[in-house]
Amino acid sequence: MKILHLIASAICMLSLELKAEELEVIHWWTSGGEVKSVNSLKKMFISSGHTWKDSKIIGGGGENANKALMQRISSGDSPGVVQLKSASIPHWGSMGALQEVNRTAVNQKWDNILPTEVSRGLKYKGSYVSVPLNVHRINWIWMNAAVMNKINAKAPSSFKELFETLEAIKSKTKVLPIAHGGQSWQDATLFEQVLLAIAGIDTYRGMFIDLDATVAKSAKVLKVFRVIRKLTTFMADDRKGLDWDKATKQVIEGRAAMQFMGDWAKGEFLSAGLQPGRDFICWVTPGLEGFIYTIDAFAFFKTKENKSKQAQSQLAQLIMTKEFQREFNKRKGSIPARTDVLLNGFDNCAKQSAKDFSRTANKGLLAPSFAHGNAQPSDIQGALIEVISLFMSSSMPPEMGRDRLISVLEEFE
Known part of the structure; x- marks a missing residue:
């Protein structure tokens, strides 16, 4: 965890000139193990200088969260980040609701470090609009x-x-x-x-x-x-x-x-x-x-006046670091989405x-x-x-x- 804070602080130092922003995150991680996992990301993001607004929606394996998202989009009050499955991306993309993060993806070479099966589900019309936390x-x-x-x-x-x-x-x-x-x-x-x-x-x-x-x-x-x-x-x-x-x-x-x-x-x-x-x-x-x-991924949505754009890019960058992928997935029970993360310290179930x-x-x-x-x-x-x-x-x-x-x-x- 100390390593994660150092990474977040380093990223923050590189972006001191950027204005701190609040980023609302809708997700359905509410069990004990899930909460511990997402809290590691939350603390890391806050250390980078931004504010995390947690919007947990209980139950339904994401079904309830999707209903809440529809209501928010319909009322013109889009959250900045939503836990979303890949099959839903075309729907929200066709509505013009998604925010691309291609610049971050190019800088971190996502195409080179993600399996094709994973990266394919993160894009809409060739642009990255979602970032993977893991593979379950x-x-x-x-x-x-x-x-x-x-x-x-x-x-x-x-x-x-x-x-x-x-x-x-x-x-x-x-x-x-x-x-x-x-x-x-x-x-x-x-x-x-x-x-x-x-x-x-x-x-x-x-x-x-x-x-x-x-x-x-x-x-x-x-x-x-x-x-x-x-x-x-x-x-x-x-x-x-x-x-x-x-x-x-x-x-x-x-x-x-x-x-x-x-x-x-x-x-x-x-x-x-x-x-x-x-x-x-x-x-x-x-x-x-x-x-x-299945892939746990955070999709990015266009907010009013693009007020969360910097924070969205920051979050995508943090999630795709090797260190975060290691620490998050050791807690979550899954494996890293990145193919170049060493599995030293992972249990035999994860290695298999x-x-x-x-x-x-x-x-x-x-x-x-x-x-x-x-x-x-x-x-x-x-x-x-x-x-x-x-x-x-x-x-x-x-x-x-x-x-x-x-x-x-x-x-x-």
Whole structure:
């Protein structure tokens, strides 16, 4: 942290002639691990001479923040910075609401230090309008090591082994096998993990990138619905509305054995003082190879009289320093967006994630997260998630669930 303050101070010394500005930042980081992570950026930014106005909007995996943003834009009161997913950028760009930060991007050579998959989602019509804080992997399972040791279970390498482990937990312990919050985005997070693992990258892209209803008619997709239905039998009946971090806490405290969740969950384990390998286990969702990713990014918006332009450039510059990328991601549970950041001091889960990201990128097996807004705009995403969540929260047969998803895909073809 001391290094971060020195960097911020140095940047401040280079820009003493610039007028200090207030920058409002809308985000949805409210859990313990998330708050610690964003506070490191907040302190760094304040040290550079500007003022950070924190606008936290709770819940919905960003859905509530997007609604608030729409209201602000409509009323002509745009915030300077908003946590935003890449699939939303074309929408706001078409409205003329985004502020480019190309000068900063050129000075720091973003095109050279960011993976193409990352940089592509940060631009609108060739100009950078957003800055990445990290890369999150979605297809993880987080397990309580003590619970797994109690039944002498190893991390499963297939869904067959996974179900055997879940049955053992259910029959031999009083622990809930799967911690899961019954919120629509959490349901979609589980669904996309199982879809990639069972049906593979081509089916994943066909459904969630190309919106091809024909792809969803395959037997593999029906199997996905059947696996999801079986997984729900190992979840709590009263899970509806449970926040993701509360589900993570169940695993942390040993009240649940495992959770399917992106690696921001690791930030909660670390914040609780637990260590990977000793207290908890990170395991890639078993099945076919692939890497589902989402990127936490801050998009810049045009404010009244461009009053935040200097502060916006300053924030973008700070976020893209190697030192910030290291310190932030060690807390957040993710990996740096920059490819040239050494991972000394990162845990083995992060190192595996970085290695897998590079390998799957080279093999064409990266999958932008549909559940987390990296694949489709919010209207299409919402329609698909609604079907998935309804299926998971009801006794709907797998055949009916698949047919309803096909119908929605056909609407958008």
